[in-house]
Amino acid sequence: MSASAGLPTPTTGSEPDASLVARVGTVPDKVSLDGLETRWDSAWTESGTYTFDRSASRADVYSIDTPPPTVSGSLHVGHVFSYTHTDVVARFQRMRGKSVFYPMGWDDNGLPTERRVQNYYGVRCDPSLPYVEGYEPPLQGAEGKSVKAADQQPIGRKNFVELCERLTAEDEKEFESLWRYLGLSVDWQHHYQTIGRTAQATAQTAFLRNLARGEAYQAEAPGLWDVTFQTAVAQAELEARDYPGHFHTIAFHAPDGTDVVIETTRPELLPACVALIAHPDDERYQHLFGTTVTSPLFGVEVPVLAHTMAEPDKGAGIAMCCTFGDLTDVQWWRELQLPTRSILVRDGRITRETPDWITSEQGVALFGEMLGKTTFSARTAVVDALRESGDLHGEPVATQRKANFFEKGDKPLEIVTSRQWYIRNGGRDADLNAALLARGDELTFHPEFMAVRYSNWVGGLNGDWLVSRQRFFGVPIPVWFPVDAHGEPQWDAPIIPDEASLPIDPSSDTPAGYTADQRGQAGGFIGDPDIMDTWATSSLTPQIAGGWLTDPDLFARVFPMDLRPQGQDIIRTWLFSTVVRAHLEHGSLPWANAAISGWILDPDRKKMSKSKGNVVTPMGLLEEHGSDAVRYWAASARLGTDAAFEVGQMKIGRRLAIKVLNASKFALSFAGDDDLSLDPSLVTEPIDRAMLAGLADVVDKATAALESYDHTRALEVSETFFWTFCDDYLELVKDRAYGAGDASVSAATLSARTGLAIALDTLLRLFAPVLPFATEEVWSWWRQGSVHHAAWPVSDGLRTAAGDADVTVLTAAGHALASLRKIKSGAKVSMRTPIVLVDLAVPDAYLPAIESARVDILGAGRVTGPLTLTVASPDQGDPSVQGGIVVVRSELGEAEPKPARNA
């Protein structure tokens, strides 16, 4: 790292220190923010400003596990917002001398990409079709036109995956250019795709290791199933939504002829009923426990059982347990060892064969009408029959119920029995659960309260992590199964590939010891048809980005990582699953810190999202306001707090960036043709030293804030100081800094010029993480190298230069100047108007301070006559203004005629 270390300490010897002198190069006559983004992005790329120094040891590295954005649409302001937060951290750490490992990934895995490809190219995947060489899809960019499924051209899996890769590559190019324009200090040599070969190999290797250690397993079990996508769905992907339904009151029949009445919203599941269940303490049903009743219409005999999960005040207090209507049914079925009578199949329709437990003539006839029907039509059939038989009591009553949905689906989930793969995540194992909760405690969340979202989720898990999905585009489960002599797959004896052969696709690759023509044959093999959950890959981003498999040397330098930035909504998914994988594979946390950004809300306080159509495109914003301005807006919002989308805040950021350019140009203009000194020993005037003392405080506060991931506070203290610096200090020292106008430079002039140079040098470093473009631009006018590799400022040197000065001199002089301005403002005259006489009553403590800056105050206030200072008494005037300085008497002179301006 090349930087001069913060502010150099004063030299004591006679050797001039080269680092204390800066030669001012060309400062533009007219400064502008326009074009800085493109210009500096090129310059940074060319000089490798953000290249990770892989010779650095782990202790000198700061590594970031960046969220790979989903490449299935476009980035929105929410992305710009949260990625800026991360970039501020990256830039701060880089300036502190860390080698920053800041890779970028693209999440092009999974359903969103799959669906987008279907729409964009008008195709659909049919894994049974062969690969077609040189295939071209029927459409290009048909997005939004929504091609009906029936009109989509069916293509084989390999062709489909190729299209996925083609489309995501285009998107990724666009995303990268946006990130570059925004000024993310990413090392673009380190980027990855979650569908890339490395990611696939990593996901498959990690899975096989989980399998070898017994952490991954298969089970044939009832589980939540999306009938649209026809895939199993994991707990983390659930979303409870309101769903309209009807309560139906239905009579079962006891042997003695009495009715046992239940209520249900799903009468179509009547043929799947396996028991009636009431609470063991429920007085009303005591006499029925242990007996059987007969279902209406279908005449199936079912037991009446007791279970504590039954709630007496829900419905009739006695429930119909079906295989399977909901997760409670599954629990009853399991715990009471009930038979399985499934009637729903994977497409969400009623089975196409009448099941053997339905034997009555009436039952068989009715079920015959239901065969292959949707649940909706089947319900109508059952309800009509019930009404006719008199077993429907009253009419159905409309109700609003909650149903589980796949977060990307729009039909309620059904429960279907299937063979699936799971990874243990503490959902069924108390020890592992406790260990993962402990990992949560070990992880530092910013803000802290986000930790409870983790522990709530982990504590509330009710099953292991379902990782298999019945989809096409994704990382295949890397196993095959032998097929026995009868043609039956041996699910219990998976054929495991060698790690060195990964990644593999078992649907096209052949396992060792077999030939391709044995696929699907008796005595041969079949591939596992499923792919892994997208989180099964995403949970390995630290390993993928860090080179776990491909570059162990790199991995040792970056893992466990320092920071995981992400949104609060995916703590339960991405964050948790990543913790699970690292815990199982490495016995550690994947990172030390998690920084959680809030949401961007539109002016109606609604979360911005594509589905609501209230998204603002980021590139337009960046071009209109400038990247520094948009970054300023983002950096003004604290972690974990939702922020309003506010153009006003961007305008303030733009104003700040422009002010940085202008104030810098001004400060540098005093150098003339001379070199500008940064030697603190030349700062001799009390007010100059006071300014440096104030700056030292700012440096300490900003540093402490950034160390605790509070970028907002760091920006705020720097910004507040900077505006006072411009409005008061610059005005006060202007005249002195210009000097006498001849070649001689007095000590007082040198003090002002050096103070300005030191302050500018420090302020540019303080602002660099938030305003990388404006600060780099100014830096290039007079310093060597990049400000983004300059050392983060430290207060020591500033304090040495300030000596025993304290900030009071500057604040008091500022207040005095304000009181002089108020005289003119009150008289509605130009600030150029001279004051020929003024008496100020000032607080006790300010008297010496103001006295020591008298000459500067007279100059800045254009006081041409006597300035008299007295100590203010408590009853004098309004002490709340101008720091308690009261104008006792004043007299204004004639304004000078306008000076001719040089164009």
Place this chain on the structure above:
RNA sequence: GGGCCUGUAGCUCAGCUGGUUAGAGCGCCACGUUUACACCGUGGAUGUCGGGGGUUCGAGUCCCUCCGGGCCCACCA
């Protein structure tokens, strides 16, 4: 039903472990082109700190309670 966050000027938000008259910026009003800046500068007005109780010499800050926003989990009979 359980949990977390949040309610301060018209708007967006600061107010750290309780301490003098509650802050900033935007917006608003008035004035001003000053050898950096009109993408500017100077000055000004603006609040029963969601309501009500309590602890305290002292509460925007701590406790209780109610009301309003947002989010997560549970709730499918």
